Amino acid sequence: MAVYIDINRCIGCRSCEVACQRVHGGHGHINVHYVGDYAAVPVLCHHCQEAGCTKVCFSGALHKEGEVTAFDVEKCTGCGLCALACPFGVVWTDKLAHKCDLCQGREQGPACMATCPANALSDDFELAARRARERAARAAAVGGRR
Amino acid sequence: MTKVLVPTVCPYCGAGCGFCIAVEKERASGIEYMPDHPVSQGALCAKGNAALEILCHPERLVSPLKRRGEGWVSISWPEAMDLVARGLSQAKKKHGPRSLAFLSSSKCSNEDNYLMQKLARLLGSPHIDNCARLCHSPSVVGLNRTLGAAGMTNPIPDIASSRCIFIIGSNLAENHPVISRWIHRAKDRGAAVIVADPRATPTSWMADIFLQLKPGTDVALLNGMAHVIIKEGLINRDYIDRSTRGFEALAEAVKEATAERTAEITGVAAEDIVQAARAYAKSPASSILYSMGITQHSTGTDNVQAVSNLALICGQLGRPGTGVMPLRGQNNVQGACDMGALAEFYPGYKKAADPKTIQYFSAAWSVHDLPLGPGLTATEMIEAAAAGTIKAMYIMGEDPANSDPCSENVRQALESLDFLVVQDIFMTATAQLADVVLPGAVWAEKEGSFTNTERRVQWSHKAIEPPGAARSDGEIICDVARSMGLQFDYPHAASVLDEINRTVPQYAGITRERLDAGSIAWPCPTADHPGTPILHCSGFNLADGKASIVPVAFRPAAEAASSDYPFILTTGRVAVHHNAGSMTRRSPSLISREPDLYVEMNREDAAALDVQDGDEVKITTIRGETAAIARLGDRVKKGVVFMPFHFPGTNILTTEITDQEARIPEFKVCACNISRRD
Numbered sequence: 041m042a043v044y045i046d047i048n049r050c051i052g053c054r055s056c057e058v059a060c061q062r063v064h065g066g067h068g069h070i071n072v073h074y075v076g077d078y079a080a081v082p083v084l085c086h087h088c089q090e091a092g093c094t095k096v097c098f099s100g101a102l103h104k105e106g107e108v109t110a111f112d113v114e115k116c117t118g119c120g121l122c123a124l125a126c127p128f129g130v131v132w133t134d135k136l137a138h139k140c141d142l143c144q145g146r147e148q149g150p151a152c153m154a155t156c157p158a159n160a161l162s163d164d165f166e167l168a169a170r171r172a173r174e175r176a177a178r179a180a181a182v183g184g185r186r
Numbered sequence: 187m188t189k190v191l192v193p194t195v196c197p198y199c200g201a202g203c204g205f206c207i208a209v210e211k212e213r214a215s216g217i218e219y220m221p222d223h224p225v226s227q228g229a230l231c232a233k234g235n236a237a238l239e240i241l242c243h244p245e246r247l248v249s250p251l252k253r254r255g256e257g258w259v260s261i262s263w264p265e266a267m268d269l270v271a272r273g274l275s276q277a278k279k280k281h282g283p284r285s286l287a288f289l290s291s292s293k294c295s296n297e298d299n300y301l302m303q304k305l306a307r308l309l310g311s312p313h314i315d316n317c318a319r320l321c322h323s324p325s326v327v328g329l330n331r332t333l334g335a336a337g338m339t340n341p342i343p344d345i346a347s348s349r350c351i352f353i354i355g356s357n358l359a360e361n362h363p364v365i366s367r368w369i370h371r372a373k374d375r376g377a378a379v380i381v382a383d384p385r386a387t388p389t390s391w392m393a394d395i396f397l398q399l400k401p402g403t404d405v406a407l408l409n410g411m412a413h414v415i416i417k418e419g420l421i422n423r424d425y426i427d428r429s430t431r432g433f434e435a436l437a438e439a440v441k442e443a444t445a446e447r448t449a450e451i452t453g454v455a456a457e458d459i460v461q462a463a464r465a466y467a468k469s470p471a472s473s474i475l476y477s478m479g480i481t482q483h484s485t486g487t488d489n490v491q492a493v494s495n496l497a498l499i500c501g502q503l504g505r506p507g508t509g510v511m512p513l514r515g516q517n518n519v520q521g522a523c524d525m526g527a528l529a530e531f532y533p534g535y536k537k538a539a540d541p542k543t544i545q546y547f548s549a550a551w552s553v554h555d556l557p558l559g560p561g562l563t564a565t566e567m568i569e570a571a572a573a574g575t576i577k578a579m580y581i582m583g584e585d586p587a588n589s590d591p592c593s594e595n596v597r598q599a600l601e602s603l604d605f606l607v608v609q610d611i612f613m614t615a616t617a618q619l620a621d622v623v624l625p626g627a628v629w630a631e632k633e634g635s636f637t638n639t640e641r642r643v644q645w646s647h648k649a650i651e652p653p654g655a656a657r658s659d660g661e662i663i664c665d666v667a668r669s670m671g672l673q674f675d676y677p678h679a680a681s682v683l684d685e686i687n688r689t690v691p692q693y694a695g696i697t698r699e700r701l702d703a704g705s706i707a708w709p710c711p712t713a714d715h716p717g718t719p720i721l722h723c724s725g726f727n728l729a730d731g732k733a734s735i736v737p738v739a740f741r742p743a744a745e746a747a748s749s750d751y752p753f754i755l756t757t758g759r760v761a762v763h764h765n766a767g768s769m770t771r772r773s774p775s776l777i778s779r780e781p782d783l784y785v786e787m788n789r790e791d792a793a794a795l796d797v798q799d800g801d802e803v804k805i806t807t808i809r810g811e812t813a814a815i816a817r818l819g820d821r822v823k824k825g826v827v828f829m830p831f832h833f834p835g836t837n838i839l840t841t842e843i844t845d846q847e848a849r850i851p852e853f854k855v856c857a858c859n860i861s862r863r864d
């Protein structure tokens with residue numbers, strides 16, 4: 041599982057950032073990037089199947105637990121190799137590594153997903169694609185949007 | 187100690203999102219979302235997520251203060267009350283009750299606002315207003331005239347059932363972010379979205395048709411759309427005949443407003459105007475959402491009427507998915523107006539100039555000598571203070587020295603008062619000018635009802651105690667009233683709501699008990715009435731039940747670009763800040779994301795001035811100058827610049843020219859010059 045993004049919906053409001061920081065004692069793991077003046081993309085850990093960060097983490101702090109790329113803070117030495125290895129640039133180190141933990145321990149699931157005002161974040165991998173397909177199908181059915 | 191979850195209403199915008207505050211050991215320890223909330227469904231924007239950061243802020247006012255020389259000394263509550271009573275009484279005795287003016291607050295609860303306006307009027311002053319004057323007074327004036335009610339006609343979740351959503355002069359994606367989810371839901375169902383704004387914004391990212399008009403040309407655009415709709419026979423003749431009056435005059439007035447002519451004035455391509463007009467008129471259910479881009483103009487009332495004309499000729503009112511929706515900017519700006527904290531209205535929009543209103547409230551409050559209005563508006567109070575006719579002011583939860591246009595003049599006017607008492611949570615620029623400062627409470631530290639932009643009344647519970655000697659605003663007003671010899675016996679907010687139930691017909695059935703079970707939209711005339719989510723389903727609250735179509739002619743904004751001031755400055759809000767910024771600029775996770783005042787300019791304009799992205803530039807108008815960081819991009823067209831108004835600098839620049847009727851200043855258009863700082 042990971043948090044997936046529907047770029048059609050993101051309004052770049054940065055609520056996910058503030059929420060993530062709030063529930064992680066000030067360290068946020070999601071960052072909103074702006075594509076010119078036309079779109080915004082929140083960037084966060086993909087919980088890769090072949091996770092580069094776990095491959096280089098010699099202490100075993102970053103490791104796979106099923107689908108999740110988990111982090112054991114006790115084992116982290118703060119060496120920073122994970123930050124170099126992650127192809128998406130979503131692990132940070134300042135003394136310790138920081139990355140999305142899917143709000144482990146938060147009963148209601150990831151805070152960013154719950155708080156996103158535009159419903160742009162979800163743990164349903166198919167959702168964004170399904171929405172796009174439905175929009176296209178409807179457009180085809182009525183011969184264009186208008 | 188266990189954790190208790192206390193349900194509250196977000197203190198920022200008018201969307202009225204709910205969230206619970208987790209309270210442990212009498213401290214607010216965190217936020218829990220509210221997935222079953224009807225509007226926010228558990229979502230919150232960045233401001234909502236950061237709301238707790240202002241609770242224990244080190245700069246909170248924790249004791250009453252009195253001015254001594256250049257500084258302040260802490261005083262006790264009895265001493266403060268004594269000073270306030272003396273200050274207000276002296277002005278009243280020397281210059282009469284009309285020398286007193288009161289500014290109530292759209293940040294405070296219905297109960298606080300009700301008490302404030304009652305205090306003003308029992309003291310004999312008609313001069314009571316709130317900062318709705320600076321955001322939606324044209325909606326109050328315009329929509330009361332055309333539709334007979336000034337609120338949003340349909341609830342926010344209803345937007346999802348709209349088939350065409352026309353957003354004009356609102357950057358709701360930044361200012362009311364949760365509304366976006368309802369727009370996306372409508373889009374998923376095939377709705378078309380039209381956005382008209384001088385800036386490309388995250389709201390226009392959602393648009394199918396984007397009309398990037400020149401600032402201040404809204405009436406021209408709306409008239410042009412009406413022209414196309416009438417010419418192409420897309421009007422709803424049935425609806426016009428049955429439910430409106432005045433159509434013929436409108437048809438005549440927009441005869442010349444062809445798409446080509448409109449294109450020349452607005453800078454929007456003629457075919458886009460036609461396409462937008464068709465989409466709006468043809469869809470089975472279209473809604474119009476608007477905000478300060480419509481109201482904050484010297485033609486604000488005209489703009490609002492032009493919006494309502496469009497809805498009326500297409501019959502896009504009174505059904506699910508339709509409506510005219512003024513989006514309110516603050517958590518209780520709707521409620522503050524409902525409660526009569528307005529110069530021209532007593533509670534429940536009873537006209538202050540009508541002797542019947544005076545009779546009604548004299549009976550309700552068992553008093554005589556209530557002042558006949560209208561009183562001075564927020565902007566006029568400042569002028570009157572400068573002119574010396576207002577001698578003493580009581581300002582609660584507002585920061586006119588920062589939020590009003592031409593803020594240097596405001597400062598001087600407030601300084602010239604004999605007595606100024608300011609009640610707030612921080613030492614704002616306005617509080618700096620006061621004789622006495624009273625520490626109030628924020629939403630989480632008091633209880634009360636709040637009315638969001640949809641007329642939805644919700645009860646917000648008290649989670650924690652105010653810091654230090656700070657007290658709830660209602661208690662403070664009652665104390666001031668008592669120290670002036672008035673009978674103000676309200677042991678708690680619920681007892682004020684009790685009186686509101688008796689005196690404000692729209693709120694008659696919105697009792698404290700019912701609010702425990704959930705929110706209710708006014709009008710709700712009786713205790714068993716379900717409330718009225720959608721207005722105007724069966725006619726209008728006007729003569730013959732018919733709405734008025736009021737033709738308006740396009741007038742240019744008061745200021746135009748000139749050779750000395752070649753740019754048009756427009757102002758607005760950004761996602762992580764709110765209004766004058768006294769809360770958000772003190773909130774670490776918000777200010778860190780938008781730390782500086784900036785001016786957004788077009789790349790070509792910047793290149794001509796040799797300005798790079800991030801350079802500090804000087805912005806000048808005939809009223810003053812401000813420094814800001816240049817932010818370059820394609821968001822604004824050439825000749826237009828944008829500044830957010832959350833920082834003190836912006837309103838040094840804006841014009842104090844107001845709409846003739848609603849008295850709202852033209853924050854959205856003024857002429858400025860930009861130059862490099864070195």
Ligand code: SF4
Pocket residue numbers: 049050051052053054055056057072080082155156157158159160161
């Ligand atoms: S909260 Fe949602 S809409 Fe806002 S920036 Fe994050 S993903 Fe985008």
Ligand code: SF4
Pocket residue numbers: 084085086087088091092093094109125126127128129130131139
């Ligand atoms: S931190 Fe980077 S490499 Fe590791 S799982 Fe997340 S996205 Fe993949």
